[in-house]
Amino acid sequence: xxxxxxxxxxxxxxxxxxxxxxxxxxxxxxxxxxxxxxxxxxxxxxxxxxxxxxxxxxxxxxxxxxxxxxxxxxxxxxxxxxxxxxxxxxxxxxxxxxxxxxxxxxxxxxxxxxxxxxxxxxxxxxxxxxxxxxxxxxxxxxxxxxxxxxxxxxxxxxxxxxxxxxxxxxxxxxxxxxxxxxxxxxxxxxxxxxxxxxxxxxxxxxxxxxxxxxxxxxxxxxxxxxxxxxxxxxxxxxxxxxxxxxxxxxxxxxxxxxxxxxxxxxxxxxxxxxxxxxxxxxxxxxxxxxxxxxxxxxxxxxxxxxxxxx
Numbered sequence: 001x002x003x004x005x006x007x008x009x010x011x012x013x014x015x016x017x018x019x020x021x022x023x024x025x026x027x028x029x030x031x032x033x034x035x036x037x038x039x040x041x042x043x044x045x046x047x048x049x050x051x052x053x054x055x056x057x058x059x060x061x062x063x064x065x066x067x068x069x070x071x072x073x074x075x076x077x078x079x080x081x082x083x084x085x086x087x088x089x090x091x092x093x094x095x096x097x098x099x100x101x102x103x104x105x106x107x108x109x110x111x112x113x114x115x116x117x118x119x120x121x122x123x124x125x126x127x128x129x130x131x132x133x134x135x136x137x138x139x140x141x142x143x144x145x146x147x148x149x150x151x152x153x154x155x156x157x158x159x160x161x162x163x164x165x166x167x168x169x170x171x172x173x174x175x176x177x178x179x180x181x182x183x184x185x186x187x188x189x190x191x192x193x194x195x196x197x198x199x200x201x202x203x204x205x206x207x208x209x210x211x212x213x214x215x216x217x218x219x220x221x222x223x224x225x226x227x228x229x230x231x232x233x234x235x236x237x238x239x240x241x242x243x244x245x246x247x248x249x250x251x252x253x254x255x256x257x258x259x260x261x262x263x264x265x266x267x268x269x270x271x272x273x274x275x276x277x278x279x280x281x282x283x284x285x286x287x288x289x290x291x292x293x294x295x296x297x298x299x300x301x302x303x304x305x306x307x308x309x310x
Contacts, residue, residue: 014113015103015107015113015117017100020100020117020120021100024096024099024100024120027099027121027124028092028096028124028129028133029092031124031125031129032088032092032133032134033134035131035134036088036134037084037134037135037136039135039136040135042066042135042137043135043136045062046066046069046072046073046137047083047087048061048063049066049067049070049073050073050074050076050087050136051077051083052067053074053077053078054077054083059213059214059215062212062215063216064215064217064218065218067207068173068207068208068215069138069171069172069173070170070207070211071141071167071170072087072090072140072141073138075090076090084136087136088134090141091133091134091136091137091140091141092133094140094141094143095124095140095144097144098143098144098147098294099120099121099123101144101147101148101151101295102120102122102123102147102150102298103116103117103119103120104116104151105119105150105154105295106298106302108261109154109261109262109299111259115302115303118302119298119299119302122247122250122294122298122301123143123294123298126247127243127287128243128287128288128290128291128294131239131242132287132288132291137288138171138172139172139288139291139292141171142168142171142175142292143292143294145165145167145168145171145175146164146168146178147295148160148167149168150268150295150296150299153187153264153268154261154265154299158182158187158188159188161182161187162179162188162192162193162196164178165179165200166196166199166200169200169203170203174272174275176197176200176204177271177275178272179193179196180271181267181271181272182196183197185264221282223281223282226280226283227280229284230284230285235286236286236287240285240286240287240289242287243287243288244287244290247294247297247298248290250301251297251298251301252300253301253304254300255300257303257304258299262299262303265296265299265300268296269293269296269300272292272293272296276289276290276292
């Protein structure tokens, strides 16, 4: 016999989280399996960082700025078994968790369960999950921390957002801007916000001068040659375009139609877009600069066809 819950419209039915997590995990695995554990360019540098933490490589194998992003390689090094497999499995879990966090964030924003589930699907069914996530990169960990931050903001939990921002800073240094936004938006008191920022800054200083002795310095210098070269790099331009579709067009469509609960994310998105824009002036960039913005774009993307909020 059908219950009232079974007779409810599909969009109003509750989300079965264990089932959804399992399905997202299968979907992520299907998309990531073909390049599982690959190491080229940046991913090799992160893999060498993990090898350093396991005692399998010396400091001479490290090259900036990759050792500054210590949390994910350190976590992979702690896990048992083959390091390459552990690192890849960790990123798989990060992507699965990010999809679930995006679903929860969309629900917190007042969207129905169909669109909320669609937010999780958009996180996974995208070029970066297929092309970048299988490699041993720290981007999945950064995206997971950013997704947790967005959920905490929409849920009205500033201290959970602060913890997500701290974790994100340990993954990638530019995530300290999440904490800057938290303080500037007055989501946390001045004293508490400054204390959290100080903790994040202390971590970055500790990594630079204490955690890994002799870590090389680095600096990004804007260069017109870099920009000119990027405009002729068809492969990079194709990866940026592929990573932007369909999420960026959908987010643009949903920008004005989004529920009021998503309005705080507008300033957050604009702030977090600054590091990728600066990177484009300094180094070779590709689709990952768009991928890192998915946690801020997806809520607007699923709101683009919003029929009702519940």
